[in-house]
Amino acid sequence: MTLVQNFPFFSIILAMFSGILSSVLSGKQARNLSLAALVATMVMSAAVLAYCLGAGESYTYMMGHFPAPWGNEIRAGVLEGLTALLFSMIMLLSVAGGMRYTFEDVEASKVNLFFIMIDLMLSSLLALIYTNDLFTAYVFVEINTIAGCGLIMIRQKGRSFSAAIRYMIMSQLGSGLFLIGLTLLYDVTGHLLMSPAKAAVAAIEAAGSYEIPMLVILAVISVGLAIKSGLYPFHSWIPYTYGYATPTASAILSGLVSKGYIFLLIKIFYRVLGQENVIASRMVNVLFLFGLAGMIMGSVHAIMETDTRRMIAYSSVAQIGYIYMGIGLGTENGMIAAVFHMFTHSATKALLFISAVGLYEVSGEKKDFRSLRGAGYRNHLAGIGFTVGALSMVGFPMLSGFISKLLFATAALQTPHKMMLTLIGLAVSTVLNAIYFLRLVITLYGRGEASQLRAQGTEEGLFGTGEASREAFSGRKSAPTVFGGAIICFILLNLFLGLMSQPVVRAIAAGLAMFD
Amino acid sequence: MSRRRDNYENSRWRRFKRWLEGEIDPLTEGGVGLSKAPSSTAASLEGTDRGREPEEDVALSPGDLEKDVALSPREPEKDVALSPGGTEPDTLPALREPGGRGLRLYRKFYQIMSIFLCLGIICVLLWTIAYLPAFGNAGNPDNNEVSARYIEKGLEETGAVNMVTGMILDYRAFDTFGESCVLFIASCCVLVLLRIDDDGGSGDAEKRKREANDRVFEPKNDIILQKCACVLVPVIMVFGIYIILNGHLSPGGGFSGGAVLGSGLILYLNAFGFQKTEQMFNGRTYRRITVSALTFYCLAKSYSFFTGANHMESGIPLGTPGDILSSGLILPLNICVGLVVACTMYAFYTLFRKGGI
Numbered sequence: 069m070t071l072v073q074n075f076p077f078f079s080i081i082l083a084m085f086s087g088i089l090s091s092v093l094s095g096k097q098a099r100n101l102s103l104a105a106l107v108a109t110m111v112m113s114a115a116v117l118a119y120c121l122g123a124g125e126s127y128t129y130m131m132g133h134f135p136a137p138w139g140n141e142i143r144a145g146v147l148e149g150l151t152a153l154l155f156s157m158i159m160l161l162s163v164a165g166g167m168r169y170t171f172e173d174v175e176a177s178k179v180n181l182f183f184i185m186i187d188l189m190l191s192s193l194l195a196l197i198y199t200n201d202l203f204t205a206y207v208f209v210e211i212n213t214i215a216g217c218g219l220i221m222i223r224q225k226g227r228s229f230s231a232a233i234r235y236m237i238m239s240q241l242g243s244g245l246f247l248i249g250l251t252l253l254y255d256v257t258g259h260l261l262m263s264p265a266k267a268a269v270a271a272i273e274a275a276g277s278y279e280i281p282m283l284v285i286l287a288v289i290s291v292g293l294a295i296k297s298g299l300y301p302f303h304s305w306i307p308y309t310y311g312y313a314t315p316t317a318s319a320i321l322s323g324l325v326s327k328g329y330i331f332l333l334i335k336i337f338y339r340v341l342g343q344e345n346v347i348a349s350r351m352v353n354v355l356f357l358f359g360l361a362g363m364i365m366g367s368v369h370a371i372m373e374t375d376t377r378r379m380i381a382y383s384s385v386a387q388i389g390y391i392y393m394g395i396g397l398g399t400e401n402g403m404i405a406a407v408f409h410m411f412t413h414s415a416t417k418a419l420l421f422i423s424a425v426g427l428y429e430v431s432g433e434k435k436d437f438r439s440l441r442g443a444g445y446r447n448h449l450a451g452i453g454f455t456v457g458a459l460s461m462v463g464f465p466m467l468s469g470f471i472s473k474l475l476f477a478t479a480a481l482q483t484p485h486k487m488m489l490t491l492i493g494l495a496v497s498t499v500l501n502a503i504y505f506l507r508l509v510i511t512l513y514g515r516g517e518a519s520q521l522r523a524q525g526t527e528e529g530l531f532g533t534g535e536a537s538r539e540a541f542s543g544r545k546s547a548p549t550v551f552g553g554a555i556i557c558f559i560l561l562n563l564f565l566g567l568m569s570q571p572v573v574r575a576i577a578a579g580l581a582m583f584d
Numbered sequence: 585m586s587r588r589r590d591n592y593e594n595s596r597w598r599r600f601k602r603w604l605e606g607e608i609d610p611l612t613e614g615g616v617g618l619s620k621a622p623s624s625t626a627a628s629l630e631g632t633d634r635g636r637e638p639e640e641d642v643a644l645s646p647g648d649l650e651k652d653v654a655l656s657p658r659e660p661e662k663d664v665a666l667s668p669g670g671t672e673p674d675t676l677p678a679l680r681e682p683g684g685r686g687l688r689l690y691r692k693f694y695q696i697m698s699i700f701l702c703l704g705i706i707c708v709l710l711w712t713i714a715y716l717p718a719f720g721n722a723g724n725p726d727n728n729e730v731s732a733r734y735i736e737k738g739l740e741e742t743g744a745v746n747m748v749t750g751m752i753l754d755y756r757a758f759d760t761f762g763e764s765c766v767l768f769i770a771s772c773c774v775l776v777l778l779r780i781d782d783d784g785g786s787g788d789a790e791k792r793k794r795e796a797n798d799r800v801f802e803p804k805n806d807i808i809l810q811k812c813a814c815v816l817v818p819v820i821m822v823f824g825i826y827i828i829l830n831g832h833l834s835p836g837g838g839f840s841g842g843a844v845l846g847s848g849l850i851l852y853l854n855a856f857g858f859q860k861t862e863q864m865f866n867g868r869t870y871r872r873i874t875v876s877a878l879t880f881y882c883l884a885k886s887y888s889f890f891t892g893a894n895h896m897e898s899g900i901p902l903g904t905p906g907d908i909l910s911s912g913l914i915l916p917l918n919i920c921v922g923l924v925v926a927c928t929m930y931a932f933y934t935l936f937r938k939g940g941i
Contacts, residue, residue, distance in 0.1 A: 069894050077893065081886050084765055088878040091772065092871055131758040133892035134741070137730045140758040177781035181772050188769050195762070207762035211769060218773040248709070255716050258725035268725065284712040 072119040075112035076144045076198045077129055079152070080191050082108060087187030095179025099167070102183040106160040109190065113156055117149030121575065126582040128200055128263075137264045143200035147407070147579020150572070151197050151331060155324050157561065158414050159190060162323065165422035165554030166316030173223045173314040182222050189215040189320065196328045202250050202340065203260045205332055209246065209296075213239045216325055219317035220309055231308035238295060238305040242329075245292030252285045253340070262339040273345055286341055286351050293333040294355070297326040299392055300362030303385040307373075310381035315425040318377065322384045323418035327410045330391055334403065337395075338583035347398045356396025356486065360493045362389025367500030375435040376428075379504060380420050383461060386497060387413045393490065394476055397483050400580070405475035407576045412460070412468040412565060419558035420457040426450030426551060427512065437508055444512035451512050453555035458505035460562050463498055468565030473498065475573070743902035743911030744832040752837075753914045753921075757885050760917075764924050768878060771928045778935040806855070813855035820848035828922035832911045838918040842925025849930045858938075865930070874927050877920040884913050 086105040090098035120126060126145030133139070163170075163186060174182050188211055195208040216239065221232035254260060256278045257268035272278050295302040310318045337346050346352060366385030373379040391413070394406025430446035431439050444451025460467035473494060480490035565572060717724045734751055744750035752760045827841030853861045891898040903910030 074890065074893065077889060081882065081889075084761075085879070085882050087765070088768065088875060088882060091768075092875050130893045131889045132754065133888070133898065134755050138733055139755050139892075175781055178776055178779070181776050184769065184772050188765060191765075201759075203756070204759055204762065207759050207766065210766050211762060214766065214769050214773055218769065218776055221773075222776050224776075252712065252716070254726065256725055258728040258730065278715065280715045281712050284708065 070119075072115050073127060073129060073144070075116045076142055076148070076152070076194070077131070079109040079112045079156075080142075080194045080198065083187050083191035083194060087184045087191065090180050090184045090187060093180055095171075095176065095183070098180035098183035102186050103160070103163065105187060106156055106163065106190065109156040109194065110153060110160060113149055113152035116144050117146065117153055117575075120144060120146045120149050120582075121578070124578075136261055137259060140204055141200045141261055142195075142198040142204075143262075144198055145579055145582040146575050147582065148197050150575050150579060151411075152194055154411050154414065155193055155197070155327070156190065158323055158418050159186075159193075159320060161554045161557050161561075162316050162319035162418045162422060164550050165558070166314065166319060166425065167550055168548060169315050169425055173225070175224065178222065181218070185215045185218040185222065186316075186320075189219065189325070193324055193328045196332050199332075199335075200262050200339070201260055202253070202262065202265065202336075205336075206243075206247060206250055209243055209329070209332070212325060212328065213243055213296075216321055219321065220313045222317070223312070223314045227308065227312045231305075231312045234305040235309045238302065242292045242294075242296035242302075245288050245295070247292075249285050249289035249292060252281055252288070256281050256285075262335075265340050266342065269340060269342060269345070273342070282341075282345075283349055286346060286349055289336060289341075290333065290351055290355065293329045293336075294358070294392070297329040297333075298385060298388050299355075300358050300365055300385060300389055303362065303366065303388075306385055307369075307378045307381040310384060310421070311375065311378040315421055318381075319418035319421040322381065322421065323414040326384070326388060327414050330388075330395075330406075330410060334395065334407070335583070338580070343403075343584075352396045352398040354396075355392045356398075356489075359389045359391070359393030359396050360489060362386060363393060363493050363497040364389075364500070367497055367504070371500060371504045373504075374437055376424055376437040376440065376508065377421070377435070379437065379508070380417070380424060383420075383501070383504070384413075384417060386501065387417070387461070390472070390476065390497070393493065394479065397479055397486060397490065399479060399483055400577075401475070401479035401482055403580060404573060404576050405472060405479045407580070408475055408565075408569070408573060409472035411572070412472045412562075415468060415558065415561045415565060416457045416460045419453055419555070419562065420461070422551075422558070423450040423453035423457065423555055426555070427454060437511055440508070441511050441514045444509075449552045449555050453559060454512060455509050456559050456562055458509050460566070462502045462505050466563065466566050468562050468569070471566055471569040471573075739905055742914065743905050744914050745905055746832050746834060746837070748835075749832045749837045749914060749918065750911070753832075753917050754912075757917070758889070760921070761881060761885055764878060764881060764921055767924055767928045768874065771874075771931050774932060774935050809855045813851055817848055817852045817855075820844060820851065824848060824922070824926070828918055829908065829915070831918040831922075832914045833906065833908070838921025839925055841918075842922035843929060845922060845926035846929025846933075849926065850933045853930075853933070858934075870927050870931055873923050877923040877927075881917060881920045884916065888913060 082105050086101045090101060093101065126143060126148075128136070128141050128143045130136075131140035131142060170182060171179060192208040192212040192215065196205060196212065199205045199208065213236070217232050217236050220235055221228050250260075253265065256272060257265045259265040259268055269282075272282065298306045306322075310322045313321065337343050363386050366382050366387075366389055369385065370379045370382035373382055387409070391406045391409050394402045394409060396402070397405075426447050427440055427443040427450050428434075430450075431443045444455070456467065460469040463469045463473040476494060477491060480487050480494070483490075734747060734755065738747045738750045738755075739745065742750035742754040744754070824841050824844035827836035827844060828838055829841075831837030831841065849861070849865065888898055888900075890896075898912075900912040902912050905911070909915065
């Protein structure tokens, strides 16, 4: 066993250990430790990815002295390495980009607690990605849920408490259903590790016994994880959660946490229940329909919204719908498109949340999107970042959103009975996306309403004349370099996913093939 | 908060009191008090329906209001929730207004549908159970090679007489580490929520601290409690330590022993007050113990995982099964888990009581 193969384990333990240590450190030290852990995780995930691509196969890693059916185990392959790499990168950029706002939003003596949440969130995401054991997955789902609640409520202002309570209730409902599913699965298979459980499931399917329990298991696990990732009818917590948390938390929760659950669901489909059984049970059709509904309804809600951050949050509902629609196509290509869109959405949504806060800051911190008029001129980088993110979500060529839409459409062409629905859904949803995202972008670069702005300004007592207002803005315009750097990295990541998608798509295909 | 106090004249408790004193007759007066009910609440309800309210302002959704009532310590109407007539949240009157009819219907519909949904899920799950293998049958799928090896070779491989401990702290130690981290992060969340810190001179924190602090009522000097505690606390402590140390030999272990230890600490605190307890256990002790226990767990298990995965000998002697000093890492790990659990319990109690450890 080479050193590289230890890296998945190292990265999980490193994240947990830095979380534990952070509780005795000061806020600044905890921040440095957390950033160091994120960078180390990124490097190690890249090494794992390179190793798996080179070796062309996945490997399992024993957590302890006992082999598979007895002890815990983690597993690393191309898809795991790639996901871990992108997730840690996006998390690092979100933490860095929202850093200043974190220190403003969080009480000074509680900053280290914030970074404990970040570290443990990272460890749980990594564990969800790498796990090869169903119960380990559940334990880390729990950590993920609690850390998510902590990240939301640490702002301790306004509605963040009620947002955290909403999140907790819905999330616990999802965890509970997931746990019921695992219990039933253990009862009929007798295994918690994925590989032996899959063998047992195959035997059960071959013998035709336990037909009804298997169906219920599939339904309960899918619904549980769908609730936790915010599929359409279970989306009610999303606008609150993403809209009222501190920017870093919003970016991480929308960009990564929901994707972690989707990744776990895909992994369970492939590695435990068997993708062909899932397709045969028609569960995919249910996910497909809810995904389609989410694509349309999420965008409709977003159009009716005027609060920018809630608008972005509703757009998440639509994008999660896309991912489930891809899973619901029930083909190899559909799944590849879903996974690719998962990456696209994490990179783009985090960028949108981070740059939105930069725009707010120069517009008097008002929630209404109309107050952002001309904000793109006052904070150039944030404006460009937001524009890139919005265009990517709409599906502008050269950006990652375009590629994922292309992949979805191509995948749809290969599934005759779902083709029309998918294509119509994609078209309608793209138009709706364009309506609200372009409205935002046009607002950002709108001119000629200076008088209105000034009137608003005097009303607020913020600035007297136009000149004064410009001064007030320019005083704050000099965005700190970290924020700017994070935005630039996000844009580059989006461009990378958009322009050089082929290696990523090939890696996803190879990774999915390794799942079997 | 203050808005709620303005409505005191209209509150149920006040009306109840007036009725008691014979000032009004609720049957004839009807819903006078109710129809005058806070118009601001109604306005805020409409506001939230549109979902366009700025965030930090006064407009709270009904859920928020109820929560505030439940949380706020200095609420004059706190008694309302306790008085027999006051079980209904006070935000309801707003719904009784003519304009709230649609809302009321929706509420009814919502309640009925949620009951049906729950019943549906219960039925489906019960129906599923009928198809599961019968409980305790020897031929069940879960009586497979996994449990067979745990039972037959567990003692030899882990050195723990208590098989359950062997499983959770050796075969599946990674999961247990995750569980201790769940406890750790849960206590961190409670710290975020309830710890009151000095925030650089603004009087707010100081005020909140004074409000949350109930030390002014101490010392209680309840003789009966103190005498009982004198007898019980040492026994409880010793018993907790026994459960933890014998975790690998007899039923018990870190989680249960830690809970016993924690309850012993809480009993001592209740009997003798914060001043005495803090001589031996304060916030700093709490942090030190938790961090060192979790750090030890992390490092020890990392070593064990690393050697295991790379097929190296760990070199940790298992000892003679049945001895106190046996079964390798299990005993120290049990102690770590026990300490973490005890500290977490005590921290929860003190945070909920006075907003600081």
